[in-house]
Amino acid sequence: xxxxxxxxxxxxxxxxxxxxxxxxxxxxxxxxxxxxxxxxxxxxxxxxxxxxxxxxxxxxxxxxxxxxxxxxxxxxxxxxxxxxxxxxxxxxxxxxxxxxxxxxxxxxxxxxxxxxxxxxxx
Numbered sequence: 001x002x003x004x005x006x007x008x009x010x011x012x013x014x015x016x017x018x019x020x021x022x023x024x025x026x027x028x029x030x031x032x033x034x035x036x037x038x039x040x041x042x043x044x045x046x047x048x049x050x051x052x053x054x055x056x057x058x059x060x061x062x063x064x065x066x067x068x069x070x071x072x073x074x075x076x077x078x079x080x081x082x083x084x085x086x087x088x089x090x091x092x093x094x095x096x097x098x099x100x101x102x103x104x105x106x107x108x109x110x111x112x113x114x115x116x117x118x119x120x121x122x
Contacts, residue, residue: 002026002111004096007118020081033102034079038092050102073106086120093117
């Protein structure tokens, strides 16, 4: 019922910035709590950030707090992840997902995008 498409990934140098977008579509309402997750090769998928329907509640992983910012534009059915001061350890495939609450666990989300690659060079 919900389709999610991520965009904005790419190859950048350490210290650079990127803004990822997650756009939702479907016949049913597409405004849901939304989370960003990332997965590096050989590692577990980890939580990055989450936001409530109205954007009033946000959560961040300690590893990105102060560097990343999650926001949303419900008129465009889009959630953004602004990533600043990127580090090589941020390299991963980034996924957005929607669920019933802006939880930190991947199991709490029902719909997932296909992911967008972010690579940060040294």
